[in-house]
Amino acid sequence: MPRLEATVGTETREDVVAGEFRISVTFRNAGSEPARLNLHQAAHPALVLDVRDRNDKEVLLPPPSAPDAADLEEGEIIPPGDSVSLDYVGFLDRSLEPGEYRVRYFGEFPALGGTKDDPLRSEWLTFSVRRPRGFEGAIPIPGFKPSPEDPRSERPRPPWPLVLDGIINWILNWWRRFWRWIVCLILRVLFRRSCETRSQEFDQARTETISNAPPGSEAWNGTYSWRARFLLTYDEPNCISRVLVRVRLVGTITTAQRTAWETAIEAAWNSRFKLCSDGCCCDNGLPIATDIQFVSSGEHQVVNVGTTTTNMGNWGASDTVDISHEFGHMLGALDEYFTVNGVNWGAGRQPTGAIMNNPANRPVARHYDTIRRAAAGLTGRSQTTVAQSASC
């Protein structure tokens, strides 16, 4: 008999930001016969995730997208002993009230692994939501009847005009800066706290499941895994964050080709964004400088040199476009074409697509998320990624 088991996991369960909360559900066929599961349909959070607040009141999720052909198919076969995983990202509304919640997988239809009488359900995973910093709750639309399910209280609109609002925000902003300056001064004078340089090696497993590939590209459907590895140096005295990826090459490549790789990669990824935090150093943030270094030992990654680029570990000697996309994987970025971990990105190589969709284009802030999280872990402070030309 096929017997599916579902397990919910997450990297962080304390003080998560609702709009960025990410879980993964692993489905394992613990039976002796192949089991079916429609991964495309199961990727819709609203269809399968059961979220409750501290009082066991159901937290409603946004409705799923209209079903497409893949939703109506029988689904993928999971052989006995095999397992597949789905990631669910950003399924909670950003304005969810802070507090404790729990979530579980709950599939009560055959396509989702269970039935009404015998639903496929995981254990509960408890997590806590914090108030996102710098996020203002939305202003209600006038004349719009609020949903009875909306747990947010009505926020009265202040009577003063927007200009006054702007002035007050400006004053508050400077007041906060002034206060932080005072705190930092105390830390420096009394506790001899100074700007430091911190370095750490990072090694993060990354997984993505691609689905919904169009006809002709069905081979792209599947689950992929790799490791994002780099040395992060958070250099406060010089206000820069350096990300070094050491690569050992296997195969034949000319010096000119290797230089072309380095130039293309650093032009794509280097000094486009910076890390901002509420620390006492680098008020204007630490620009992210990426560096690829070719080494003969002590590598983060091995790259086989060939005629074409076929994945993160196999690069074409003359390619200077797709390799920049593959370098993004080394930094922890996920693909952004077809449906990846339940997020529908559309076709690959769109003219306006960012680098993880169209390798000829530039990265965007989310592609530095693994670096941002690594920097947060290294410094013990939350970090945000903003464009290098913007202010923190």
Place this chain on the structure above:
Amino acid sequence: MSLIAELEIQPVAANAAEQLRAVCSIANAGEDVEELNLSALSSPSLLLEIRTRGGDPVHLPPPPVPPASPSTAPLGPGEQQRAEFPGFFPSWMEPGEYEARCRYVSGSVVVHSPWVAFTLLEV
């Protein structure tokens, strides 16, 4: 559909992942010309399925972004197309015994080769 797949891995035991090379051959064993999806042959991530000897899947890194339209080529009766993947096995995998097979997927066509065993030796 009369396509058949075969996989060869050399060497069958290696000291380092980068020494392993996979060659997947898709042959037309029928009497009609078949249309072969060359894009589906373009990456080890697309064409190879790997597992431990215990049956746990070993996932490869993602394939490159697909072309806007897949490239195809006719494969006549008796003809075959080879796809070679030196260093197909991820460098971060632990030493151990593994199995791999070719898995050609295009439209509703799915063709598997037999599983082939190989070993990453403890150095």
